[in-house]
Amino acid sequence: MSRQMHLGLFLLGTGSHTAGWRYPGALDSFVDFAAIQKIGQIAERGLFDLIFMGDNLNADPKAHPSYTLRLEPLTMLAALATSTRHVGLGATVSTTYSDPFTVARAFASLDFISGGRAAWNAVTTSNPVIGANFGTVHPDHARRYEMAGEFVDVVKQLWDGWADDAVVADRKSGLYIDPQKVRAIDHEGEFFKVKGPLNISRAPQGHPVVLQAGGSEAGLQMAAKSADVAFSVVQDIDEARASYADLKKRLPSFGRRPEDVTVLPGVMPVVGRTDKEARDKLNELQGYIGDGKAMAVLAERLGQDFSGYDLDAPVPEMDLPDTYHAFTRVLLSKARREKMTLRDLYSLTAAARGHWVICGSPETIANTLQEWFETRAADGFNIMPPYFHEGFEDFVDGVVPILQERGLFRRQYEGSTLREHLGLARPQRS
Template sequence: MSDRGHIKLGAFLHATGHHVAGWRAPAAQADAGVNLRHYLDMAVDAERAGYDMIFLADTLMVKPGSLDTMSRIARYTALFEPLTLLSALAVVTRNIGLVATATTTYNEPFHVARKFASLDLISGGRAGWNLVTSANPAEAGNFGGHAHPLHAERYERAREFHKVVLGLWNSWEDDAFSYDKESGQYFDPAKLHALEHEGKHFQVRGPLNAARSPQGHPIVVQAGSSPAGRALAAETAEVVFTAETDLERARAFYADVKGRMPAFGRDPEHLKIMPGVYAVVGRSEAEAREKNDQLQRLIEPAVGLSILGEMLGTDLSGHPIDGPLPDIPTTNGGKGRQEVVLALARRENLSIRQLYTAIAGARGHLTVCGTASQVADVLETWFKTEAADGFNVMPPSLPDGLTDFSELVIPELRRRGLFRERYEGSTLRENLGLPIPTFKR
């Protein structure tokens, strides 16, 4: 048993599931992206199972490409805005964390600070912000049509963006509000602090018109794995969501990011690294394989090519589908994910078809297919060898994929003493074992 406590688990709810054909599975909720009851039921089930958090991704566009191809893809086509959705889920849950993605590329710091602070208060201290930079250039078309910023520029802006948001979350001291009817004083003026930020990208006066929550302020999650992403994570993140498929690469990533933290005056124990895990679980190995094969048979080639091309930042439609992957130029999108997918293709000598089939569910994340014991073996190895502090669970289709993991894998992890029996507290920080930040000016 590791001295780092228990494995942390996020439920990464990708509407209809993570497999590109997951919405076509017999048990899938095809209209999940706009079905509130679907999310309410899953949130209650995830909390009952003991997950640390619900994690929602987001995008600010409908994916570009052939209209016929895009009409066959459920991912990001019609879905709730995540903060709005999580506010609804906060009402039917009490302990589970609520984490949503908001890009620093096409948002303003004050908007992000206020919305997440509000969710944190609504939920009693369970909010988290997944800080990302926009990887897809097509988002630029919805925000003035200007050129998509270069990778380095996006991270420079993100670093300042985080600084502003953190400063706004420190507008009020913890006990600033007295609500004293007798004296007539609503708050102590000495405990209000304007930000007065003047930087390269932002000029923000402040203060924020939202108080601090029971956990101080929302946790910060970071999802980049490029060198710039690792540096930003070491400086700013409290949870890192990364994509890794190889144990030794994952251990190197873990050591690298945590090893950078002391330079920023941070304790490596105050960061939880949680790779994604795409788990297909059966009561027998044969059952798990059949579940996986069923989804793989539903992949349409044009859809597979579209998803792979998006991840690599390259249009692959003109290349032989059963031929080798061509030379791929460095992307201005998600560099870390591109590197993971290219490494997989080279390591296993995959054709284009084989590669899109391999990433159709996990999209470059760890894939495990088997019984609860087999899945738990992998998670235990990664945890105990310091490749991960926990995992973001990526169900192939929903709701059945989440149910499989909750009812089969989590009891097995508990039997091994690797997962909690009950929540440690009512805030996300308590359950993740992260300190409540003290007020800072």
């Protein structure tokens, strides 16, 4: 079979457009689990590989609600596991504000509950104010990635503490666990000391899938070393191809093959019956963003406050260390390339919080995704519906069938685990 596209759903309560909840008929609650169950059903109707839930660890009631209010990812996805049968379930948990034993255990548990569909999006958490919710000073970028590297390594060791056949459960002899097949890890590193073993046996997938979204040099190295799926931030196909090639070529030095990491750029598709209807819909959505909210989103994404600047002058020059958020780099590059004003840039950024937006008929959108996929800018896409449920159904019922007709996307689930959907082998116990 030819190379197949992979699709993830990026789930934020009310959709990925900053003002999507204001669209007529759109879902406007972040905590209505029945509405999330319906999203899960739509994702399975679309044969998606994965539902992925982003996260944030603080609330700012003056910011966009998607930064401020949501169900906690692990509980939400565990609950969703029982009302879905096929789709992968990816929860974001921070390596800066959690601990390896708890994380390894929770994802192994989610993997059992879901029958092998768990994925962990390992993030380092970029917003420094979050430290105050955990009684610590937020570590700097380099230190966060050093911690994250060790954290992920410890989690994988814990997942390998039990042999697949460690549970004997022999009623006759009374032997429940074969102690020879369970081992402590006795990890003592720079940041973490963890004895182990974990108090749960080896997960159905061996290792739950690891997702990674960092775009900095350290983030790319971590993805190349440890991730199964890399979420990328894109705005331009040439840049995306270069980033894709860059990540893939890092893999061999970690003993991995290029196909061992699936690269999924985030994209917000605004779908209409015609290109014009789609443009009108996007314009309507953009009209719901207040200027103040848009500037706040821009400030968050670029780590710089532009209030007081001339909105209709070109975006001012900024120097960027390579530890900056991928959004900053990608957005400023686009702004320079397209000679954007600050007003252009904040509109773009506010739409999908810095992610790529495509707009058009199902045909137009399918064409764009096909081009990106076939020219190796992507292995698939992390779909960010502007609002729910209709904004997602437009994609699933409009775009997915075209991708299927073109032989680019599955017509049925062929495996039962997320690793199987992604074409990844089940890791042997190390």
